[in-house]
Amino acid sequence: DPRPADAKDVLNAKVKYREAFRPFAPSILAAHAPDWFEHYQDAPYMERTLSWKAAVRARVPAVVHEDGTGRLQSVTAERNPRYHALISAFHDLTGVPVILNTSFNIMGKPILHTAEDAILMFYTSGLDALVIEDWLLVK
Known part of the structure; x- marks a missing residue:
């Protein structure tokens, strides 16, 4: 969940055991991404770092880097149906089309x-x- 401001600290303390300055990434439903990122460009492989729109940064503080950017993954049903369904369910529950994404390692x-x-x-x-x-x- 990218919404709690301390989610990054909790994840680092319980799972990742890494430096606090290292950011976590957002996975976002591609259809909603233009509403969340400035000058949005599709990023299916986390190959872009884009600036969050100022109006939404406070809604997902755990995935906003110190400089106001995010290295995002754009998710579509065509490219990744199960992941899209997961993020869509989170969006339906919270109104936020973004989840926190990180590698599965310590x-x-x-x-x-x-x-x-x-x-x-x-x-x-x-x-x-x-x-x-x-x-x-x-x-």
């Missing part, structure tokens, strides 16, 4: 590649829940 370790790796990290970190395909694990 500082100094490689990104996870298997379900076994994910389950091990789940049980050795502060994660509350883990979704793998159609499975939900909750502590």
